[in-house]
Structure formats: structure tokens, C-alpha cells
Amino acid sequence: MRILNIQRMSTEDGPGLRTTLFAKGCPLRCAWCHNPESMAPFPEIEWLGERCIGCRTCIKVCPAGALAFGSEGLAIDRSTCDRCLLCTGACPARALEQRGEERAVSDLFGELIKDRAYFGEDGGITLSGGEIMALAEEAAELLRMLKEHGIGTAVDTCGYCRQEDFEHVLPWTDIVLYDLKIADSDRHRRWTGVGNSRILANFEYIADRRKALGLTLWIRTPVIPGATDREDNIRALARLIAGRADRWELLAFNNLGRDKYKRLGRTWPFAETPLMTKERMETLVGIAHDVGCTCAQFTGMTALES
Numbered sequence: 001m002r003i004l005n006i007q008r009m010s011t012e013d014g015p016g017l018r019t020t021l022f023a024k025g026c027p028l029r030c031a032w033c034h035n036p037e038s039m040a041p042f043p044e045i046e047w048l049g050e051r052c053i054g055c056r057t058c059i060k061v062c063p064a065g066a067l068a069f070g071s072e073g074l075a076i077d078r079s080t081c082d083r084c085l086l087c088t089g090a091c092p093a094r095a096l097e098q099r100g101e102e103r104a105v106s107d108l109f110g111e112l113i114k115d116r117a118y119f120g121e122d123g124g125i126t127l128s129g130g131e132i133m134a135l136a137e138e139a140a141e142l143l144r145m146l147k148e149h150g151i152g153t154a155v156d157t158c159g160y161c162r163q164e165d166f167e168h169v170l171p172w173t174d175i176v177l178y179d180l181k182i183a184d185s186d187r188h189r190r191w192t193g194v195g196n197s198r199i200l201a202n203f204e205y206i207a208d209r210r211k212a213l214g215l216t217l218w219i220r221t222p223v224i225p226g227a228t229d230r231e232d233n234i235r236a237l238a239r240l241i242a243g244r245a246d247r248w249e250l251l252a253f254n255n256l257g258r259d260k261y262k263r264l265g266r267t268w269p270f271a272e273t274p275l276m277t278k279e280r281m282e283t284l285v286g287i288a289h290d291v292g293c294t295c296a297q298f299t300g301m302t303a304l305e306s
């Protein structure tokens, strides 16, 4: 299974205290993505400038000639880098780190089950991403093992996968955290790289079966200035969701991804975008409630009041 990392004591990926496993690789390219290191389905290297001692060992060992010092520190030519990872092993200061690795499902299960002491009644394991449904077979196997050991399970997905992938995964899942971002398919394509017809069809599929399967369904919408925060978008999403989910979280935009983009040598169009205000988030929640979607609430950081 291609994973990015495992995060412990998480409180943002479902109810209770959880351990979240982040898969590596995502079929969407959301312009606002906060986890750019999880997009590519292969290991990548990051340079951590604050650790670098400038010894240039990495440049000497790189067989592809992909590394050079520039005005902003070590530059990685990612079109030349073939991801051999020789530089990460050679760096004496651990300033070059590998992001992403392949792990056996049984190995991951052994690691995750150790955390059961803090799950309590509500918590458990969340499989997230990247996009976990891109690894549906491995995810189903891991979820089955966890369920058979009495662990609460959740899947956090963008919904862009085949319906049969959900058929594999849902029997072993207690909670689905499902992203609905933009109701209009053309605008969805513009901001995420794909249209939303498959995502909406999978949402219908899950919503129709949630009672029979005993699933809890939480919808999540990242509220991104200029992209998803339009009132007509929130109204259209509310009409889709009303009566069909247990909770709808409007997640206020945060700009914490800025440094991650820098370390990966990428620019981020939202780097200077300010946080949402509490007032604006409350207005959007109010619109959802007016349409009859009373399970809507907002979460996340908002700008300090002036």
C-alpha cells in the first residue's frame, strides 16, 4: 500500500481520538490542496533548508545531475530527478527527506492496532489521503482486519473512483467522510481537474445505502475563497445533501500548506489568501440551514476579529 504517513491522536478526521493513515496519490488536482506531498503516487524528496549544512554531498551523489544550489537554497530539477533516493541516504544532516513509501497491509495493521488503547468508544482508524479509494483493494483488506479486531473505521474520500471500489470498502467501514466541493461540473473541473458526475453518482450510491449498511455519512466541503465559497454553490450543495447525510462540515480555508509547497519547489496560488471570517462562515451555514440542510456546521480556523 502506498502511504504518505500515519498521524496519531487526530481529532479532525472523524469522531473521537483517531489514528489517520494517509495514502499517497490522488486523481484530483484541487488548486487549494493542503497536502501537495500526497498528490503524486510515488515517493518524492523534500529539502528542509533549516537542517542543511551546505556540504554538497547530495550534489556529488546524484547520478542525474538534478541538484544545484541557487539563490533560494537547494534546487531540485524534478524533470530530471528519477527518484533513486540516493541523495536522501547520503545527506549527513537529514535535510533531504523521502515522502511516501510502500508498506504491506499486514505490516500497517500491526502498527495501527497498537493505538487501540486511546480510541475509546468513539475513536478509531481513519484511512485518508491523497485518495484512499485509489487503493480500494488494499484499503478493504486493512479495514476488514481492523473491524474483525473491533476497531471503529472511517474512510475519508473525494469520491472519484469506481462504484465497485465502494462495494469492496463499505462493508468494513463505520463512517464515510465524503467531500463535495463544487456542485457545477464545469467549475468543478476548472478547480480540481475533473468533472463531478462520478463523485455525485457515488454520493447517491452511498447515501441510498447508508441506513441499510449502518453507515454514518459526513459530508465535507472545503470553503475556499473564490472557488467553493460562492453562495450559489453552497445553496446547490445544500439541496443535494439535505436529508441525506448525518453531518455537513464546512471546513474554513487555512493557509498552512504554504511551506509544504515551498519544500516541494512548487508555487501555490492561495499562498497569500487570507483566512475566512467567522461571520462569513456563519452566513454560509445559515444559507445551508435555510435550504433545509440543518446538519451543516463550520469547523476550522477563522480570521481574528479586528
Ligand code: SF4
Pocket (backbone or CB within 6 Å): 051, 052, 053, 054, 055, 056, 057, 058, 059, 074, 090, 091, 092, 093, 094, 095, 096
Ligand atoms: S547533503 Fe544534505 S546537508 Fe549536504 S548540501 Fe545536500 S541537503 Fe545540504
Ligand code: SF4
Pocket (backbone or CB within 6 Å): 045, 061, 062, 063, 064, 065, 066, 067, 076, 080, 081, 082, 083, 084, 085, 086, 087, 088
Ligand atoms: S532522488 Fe536521485 S535523481 Fe533525484 S535528486 Fe536525489 S539523487 Fe538525484
